[in-house]
Amino acid sequence: MTTAPQPPLKATVIPVTPLQQNCSIIWCTATMRAAVVDPGGGIETILKARDQLGLTIEKILVTHAHVDHAAAVADLAEQLSVPIEGPEKEDQFWIDRLAEDGMRYGISPSRPFVPTRWLQDGDTVALGNLTLDVYHCPGHTPGHIIFFHRESRFAVVGDVLFKSSIGRTDFPRGDHAALIRSVREKLFPLGDDVTFLPGHGEPSTFGRERQTNPFVSDRAVGA
Numbered sequence: 001m002t003t004a005p006q007p008p009l010k011a012t013v014i015p016v017t018p019l020q021q022n023c024s025i026i027w028c029t030a031t032m033r034a035a036v037v038d039p040g041g042g043i044e045t046i047l048k049a050r051d052q053l054g055l056t057i058e059k060i061l062v063t064h065a066h067v068d069h070a071a072a073v074a075d076l077a078e079q080l081s082v083p084i085e086g087p088e089k090e091d092q093f094w095i096d097r098l099a100e101d102g103m104r105y106g107i108s109p110s111r112p113f114v115p116t117r118w119l120q121d122g123d124t125v126a127l128g129n130l131t132l133d134v135y136h137c138p139g140h141t142p143g144h145i146i147f148f149h150r151e152s153r154f155a156v157v158g159d160v161l162f163k164s165s166i167g168r169t170d171f172p173r174g175d176h177a178a179l180i181r182s183v184r185e186k187l188f189p190l191g192d193d194v195t196f197l198p199g200h201g202e203p204s205t206f207g208r209e210r211q212t213n214p215f216v217s218d219r220a221v222g223a
Contacts, residue, residue, distance in 0.1 A: 006030075009130055009152040011197060014049055016042035017107050021068040022199055024156060026147075027055050028128025035127050037061045037147070037156050038069040038199065039076050041107055046076065061125065062086040062115070063158030064144040065094035066171075067101035069199060071110035083116035085125055088136050091143030093173070119145050135186045139179025140167030148190060155196040155206075161187060163204035166215045183209075183216045184223075 011026040017040045025046065027034035034055040036046055050057055060077050062070055064087045077084050095112050102110020119125070121136035125147065132147045140159045144167075148155040159167035161183050169176040187196070192207025214220055 007152060009127075009149050009154060011154070011156075012049060012053065013197065014042055014045055016040045016045070017068045017071070018105065019068040020200065022197060022201075023069075024197060025049060025053070025055065025057070026127065026156065027053070028130045031128035032056060033058050033128035035059045035061045035125075036076065038063055038158065039072040040068040040070060041072050043072050043076050043079065058082060058127070059125075060084045061147060061156075063146060063156065063199070064141040065091040065098070066141065066159070067098055067105055067107050067110055069158065070095065070113075071098060071102050071107045074111040074113035075109045077113065084113060085117045086115060086119040086134075086145055087141075088120055088138075088143035088145050089118045090138070090173075091141050094141060094143075121145075137179075137182035137186050139169055139175050139177075139182050141171070142173045142175070144182075146187070148194075153191065153194045155187070155190065155194055157187065157196045157198055159199040161196065161209060161213075161216070162198045162200060163202050163209070164213055165201075166213070167199075180216055180221065184221065188216075 006029045014023045016023045021040045024037045034057050059082050098110050098112050119134045123134040125132040135146050137160045146157040194206045
């Protein structure tokens with residue numbers, strides 16, 4: 001009797017905040033070492049999921065510093081005594097206004113934080129036995145990054161790309177043209193077979209969005 005091999009990376013989604021942001025826990029199945037990606041809130045729920053799955057959280061990863069993705073970063077990092085990696089340094093001004101934005105959107109706790117490590121295009125992040133590639137994808141925010149595990153054909157893309165949509169660019173320092181370039185020049189070249197987890201809504205694949213997304217498909221951009 002043969003069994004399918006264990007995938008090297010697994011992920012679970014934990015919707016948090018009134019905006020139902022897709023906080024996630026991703027982990028190395030060989031070591032059960034995990035990272036929390038974009039903890040915008042829900043610390044108790046995150047820790048409950050950790051315990052149920054038998055994981056050891058070794059770091060926090062941040063795609064960008066909008067309040068629904070980053071409000072609980074400082075508190076969770078302090079509680080677990082783990083490092084914070086990301087976003088790219090151009091999102092510093094969003095980090096600086098987390099407390100203000102938390103009050104505006106009713107998201108607490110919401111405190112600024114200092115990343116242990118700013119990330120930039122071409123960096124890598126270690127997670128257990130795994131290596132995640134970092135891509136700088138500005139547009140939704142200037143310092144937005146995404147995480148890609150090549151072997152699993154899986155990416156966590158924050159608010160750059162959604163199933164049938166794209167991230168908003170009407171916030172301060174948003175840039176619609178830059179966002180389109182990020183999707184077309186950074187994400188889509190990773191491969192049509194890549195499954196991605198967006199910051200809101202359901203997962204999709206780059207191939208599906210290349211074919212059908214009304215904002216960034218080949219047809220939409222005249223490719």
